[in-house]
Amino acid sequence: MDRIECQWCKAQNEPERTSCTTCGAPLDQRNVVSDSGWTEAPRLRDMTEFKFSSSTCQIEGEIVPVAELALAQGDSVFFEHHVMLWKEPQVPLSALNVPGGARRMIGGMPHIMSVAHGPGRVALSKDATGEVVVLPIHPSHEIDVREHAFLAGTHSLNYSFVRIKGLANVLHGGSGMYMDRFVTGGEPGLLLLHGYGNVFQKTLQPGEKILVEPGGFLYKDSSVQMNTAQQRFKTGMLGTHTMYLAEMTGPGRVGVQSMYVHHGTE
Amino acid sequence: MSTPAYTCPYCRLPSDGSGTTCPSCGAPTDVRARVTKSGWAEQPPIRDMARIHFSRSTCQISGKYVPVAEMKLDPSDSIYFSHHVLLHAEPSVRLDMMKMGSGWNRRLAGMPLIMMTASGPGHIAISADHPGETFAVPLPANHAIDVVEHRFLVATSNVGYHWENSGIWYVTRNGDEQEYHYPLGQTMDRFSAQGGPGLLLLHAPGNTFIRDLQQGERILIQPGGLIWKDRSVRMFLHFEYPRGQYWFSSARWQAKAIWLTLQGPGRVAVQSVFEQPETVGGILNSSGATTQYW
Numbered sequence: 053m054d055r056i057e058c059q060w061c062k063a064q065n066e067p068e069r070t071s072c073t074t075c076g077a078p079l080d081q082r083n084v085v086s087d088s089g090w091t092e093a094p095r096l097r098d099m100t101e102f103k104f105s106s107s108t109c110q111i112e113g114e115i116v117p118v119a120e121l122a123l124a125q126g127d128s129v130f131f132e133h134h135v136m137l138w139k140e141p142q143v144p145l146s147a148l149n150v151p152g153g154a155r156r157m158i159g160g161m162p163h164i165m166s167v168a169h170g171p172g173r174v175a176l177s178k179d180a181t182g183e184v185v186v187l188p189i190h191p192s193h194e195i196d197v198r199e200h201a202f203l204a205g206t207h208s209l210n211y212s213f214v215r216i217k218g219l220a221n222v223l224h225g226g227s228g229m230y231m232d233r234f235v236t237g238g239e240p241g242l243l244l245l246h247g248y249g250n251v252f253q254k255t256l257q258p259g260e261k262i263l264v265e266p267g268g269f270l271y272k273d274s275s276v277q278m279n280t281a282q283q284r285f286k287t288g289m290l291g292t293h294t295m296y297l298a299e300m301t302g303p304g305r306v307g308v309q310s311m312y313v314h315h316g317t318e
Numbered sequence: 319m320s321t322p323a324y325t326c327p328y329c330r331l332p333s334d335g336s337g338t339t340c341p342s343c344g345a346p347t348d349v350r351a352r353v354t355k356s357g358w359a360e361q362p363p364i365r366d367m368a369r370i371h372f373s374r375s376t377c378q379i380s381g382k383y384v385p386v387a388e389m390k391l392d393p394s395d396s397i398y399f400s401h402h403v404l405l406h407a408e409p410s411v412r413l414d415m416m417k418m419g420s421g422w423n424r425r426l427a428g429m430p431l432i433m434m435t436a437s438g439p440g441h442i443a444i445s446a447d448h449p450g451e452t453f454a455v456p457l458p459a460n461h462a463i464d465v466v467e468h469r470f471l472v473a474t475s476n477v478g479y480h481w482e483n484s485g486i487w488y489v490t491r492n493g494d495e496q497e498y499h500y501p502l503g504q505t506m507d508r509f510s511a512q513g514g515p516g517l518l519l520l521h522a523p524g525n526t527f528i529r530d531l532q533q534g535e536r537i538l539i540q541p542g543g544l545i546w547k548d549r550s551v552r553m554f555l556h557f558e559y560p561r562g563q564y565w566f567s568s569a570r571w572q573a574k575a576i577w578l579t580l581q582g583p584g585r586v587a588v589q590s591v592f593e594q595p596e597t598v599g600g601i602l603n604s605s606g607a608t609t610q611y612w
Contacts (some may be wrong), residue, residue, distance in 0.1 A: 084367055086380050087407070088441035092366070097384070115383070157469050162484075183385050215407035246322045249384030249445065264406045285434075293415065293432055295401060309408060310445040311384040 059083040060094050074242075075186040076102040076111060086252075093185045093251035093307070102186070104206050104242040108172060109186075117184045118177040119203060119244055123159050123170030128207040135176045135203055136243045143172035148211065150206030165211070177206050178246040185245040185307065187271070189236045194274035197232040201270055201309075209234045209241035217279070233274065246269060256302025263297040267312035273304030280306040327351045328361060329456045330527070339368040343454040344379055354527075361453050361526035363589070370454050372474055372517040377454070385573040386445040387472060387519055391438025398479070399472040401432040403444045412442035424454065428473060435475065444472045445519035449508040450591070453526055455518045455546065462510035465546040469520045477516035479507045485605055486541065486578065492599030500542030501555075501576065501595040508549075520545060524591030531582025538577040542592030548584030555579070555607035574601075579608065 055064040056079050063074035070080050077094035084092040091150060096111040103109075106124035111117050118137055121129055128150045139145075148165035168174040184203060189195060196214065205211060213230045234243050245251075247270050256276060263281055273279065279297040286292055300306045324335030328351075330451035338348050344364035352360045364379040366368075371377075371470040374392035379385050389397060391460060398416050407413065416433040436442045446452065455463065457477060464482075473479065484502040509518050519597060522545045531537065538556055547553070578594045580586050 086367065086378050087369075087376070087390050088388060088443075089442075090388070092380055092382070157388060183383070248363065249449065250381030250386065252380070252386065261409050262406055265404050268405045283413055285413075285432075295413075297404075297407075310381050310386045310405060311447055311449065312405075312445075 053071060060091075061186075062108045065189065071100050071102070073095060073103050074188050076100040076109075077186070082157070088254075090221045090252040090308075092253045093247065096184060103237075104188075105208070107206075109242070111184055111243070113177075115181055116177055116179075117182075118175050118301060119184055120173060120175040121168070121204070122173050123295075124278055125171045127203045128167050128169045129174070130165050130167045130207070130209075131176055131204040132200070132210065133164050133203070135178060136166065137175040138167075139168065139174040142170040143174050144169045150211070150238065169206075176244075178203060179268045180248050180311075182246050182248045182309070182311070183251050185247055185251050185270075187243040187245065189234060189241045189243055191236050191238055194235045194269055195243065196235060196274050197234065197243075197245060197271045198269055199230055201230060201242040201247065202234075203223055203230055203246045205234055205244070209236055221302055227254060245310035247307070249309050251309050253307045255305050256300060257304040260302040262300050262306065264300055264306065265307055265312065266296065266298045268308040268310070269298050269300075270307040271301065272306045272308045275302075275304055276304035277301040326357070328580035329454070331458075342368045342456045344368040347550055358527040358529050358588075360363055361451065361528055362452055363393055364453065366451075370517065372515075374457075377517070377519070378453060380401060381445075383449045384445055384447075385521075386443050387452060387595055388464070389436070389472070389551075390441050390445040393437075393439045396435050396437040396475040397442075397472050398433055398435045398475060399444055401434045401469065403446060403471060404434070405443040405445045406408055407436065408440040408466055411442045412437040419452060421538040423538045425504045431529055433479075445520075446471060448521075450521055450523035450589070451526050452519060453522045455520060457509065457511035457516045459511050459514050462549050463546050464549060465494060465507040465509060465517075466544050467505060467507060469522055469545050470507055470509075471519040471521045473509060474516045476514055477513055477518055478510045478512045480510075481505045482490075482508055486553065488555060488576070488607070490596065491601035491602045495599075495601060497596075497599070499596050501578065502544065522587075522589040522591075524589050526587055528554055528585060528587045530585050531580060533583045535582040537580050537586075538553040539586075541576065541578040541591045541595055543558045543580060543590075545587040545589050547580065547586045550582075551584035552581040553578055554581075555604055557601060557604075557607060557609045559609070559611045587595065 058072035060077040061075040076096045101110045107127040108122045110120045120206045137235045146167045279299045283295040326340040328345040331342040376390045378388045414435045437550040484506045486502045556579045559574040
């Protein structure tokens with residue numbers, strides 16, 4: 053029997069499905085790709101449901117979407133504690149054991165990560181207009197995410213954080229000192245991100261470069277190298293202005309968000 | 319001589335009508351214009367991935383909440399924009415600084431100090447930093463419009479850019495303090511197409527509505543709602559004092575409305591999201607204004 057491949061996450065789906073069981077992307081719409089190769093993150097239809105492990109996630113709303121997770125016994129998700137919108141009373145909460153508490157505090161990262169355990173329902177949402185981006189992560193895959201951009205991760209993901217290399221990248225990169233890193237172990241995991249505005253993804257070939265406004269950076273495969281590119285401009289009597297952009301070098305995926313705070317001009 | 323098959327009701331430029339979007343402004347061509355009974359036309363959102371053609375280059379609009387304008391620049395074309403709206407660029411695109419005068423005055427007025435130019439070949443993407451609509455205003459040769467500050471996103475390099483005092487202000491007195499208010503900002507941007515047609519992209523929060531005012535026709539709008547107007551449209555303040563039953567709602571106290579009067583002829587555009595002007599204290603002085611006591 054023919055199966056439908058999801059253009060976003062490449063998962064195989066039953067032919068009667070209209071949305072991907074793994075990431076929720078519409079299966080009856082083609083990927084929307086710009087002339088230069090940026091793919092729009094799929095707009096999840098209101099009430100779209102998809103599965104992870106023995107649990108399900110339903111996306112509600114379109115302007116500030118809510119991710120409602122129906123957790124099965126034995127499944128759990130972790131998230132920054134301030135994104136929890138509501139939960140059923142019987143859903144137990146615990147704190148994720150995150151190493152490097154002092155460094156996280158210095159880096160402006162949340163030092164409390166909450167874990168919700170099944171069975172029961174919990175709903176998560178962010179505080180601004182945007183899109184929920186669903187990234188199924190295959191075993192042994194690594195993905196780096198801008199700090200505060202992640203909405204939830206499933207229990208099969210290992211969470212750590214990596215320091216952004218290079219003082220210039222930290223000071224002028226606009227992405228903070230650290231990035232969240234998510235790695236899967238033996239079984240696939242699911243990562244939900246919230247991008248402000250609209251989200252676009254481009255797959256860079258080996259050695260291919262793109263310059264990205266640092267505030268617009270959302271995520272990248274760990275194989276993509278990120279460096280700060282300095283642009284200096286003479287401004288006559290006012291002297292020189294320096295602008296910093298993030299130079300991404302492939303291979304791998306890069307995700308950007310269209311609403312951001314500009315960083316890096318002096 | 320053949321006549322064009324289609325004239326866009328929004329930008330009024332002709333095209334052959336073969337596509338589903340206007341090649342000059344990106345407005346859909348296969349939907350009926352939505353006009354309210356009072357004459358406001360709703361600016362339709364540019365469809366995802368619609369292309370706008372200018373000179374030898376194209377602009378593709380993508381996204382719904384905070385749309386991105388992705389330019390495919392020909393080597394002979396260039397654009398300019400405020401530096402903070404740049405989202406991504408290919409390394410082949412040449413970025414440079416645009417020469418601008420009166421930097422100190424611009425800083426005082428809260429306007430962007432740094433304007434950048436980008437020259438082809440290559441792709442470059444621009445996006446604003448708040449939800450709303452991005453729309454194109456193609457400018458015929460030698461045509462100029464006045465745009466409220468911070469609405470400008472990007473323009474082609476043959477569009478001249480100046481800024482002038484808005485001329486709309488009032489002074490309030492609250493106790494012993496006097497305060498100046500500029501409901502449109504201290505300055506307005508003026509864009510004029512020079513030597514040939516140009517393209518201007520604006521971004522406004524909420525929804526956008528446009529309207530043609532006839533000669534002498536007036537309309538009152540919230541000052542914070544104006545996006546752009548033709549140069550021929552005059553504007554001045556209008557203070558309205560409703561009849562109050564009690565002393566604290568009386569006409570000379572704080573129960574007043576501050577309007578911007580727009581007087582035709584010409585075209586105006588407003589946005590549905592706006593800030594109310596400051597109304598604390600009595601009005602001591604103002605730019606040219608009319609007053610109505612009810």
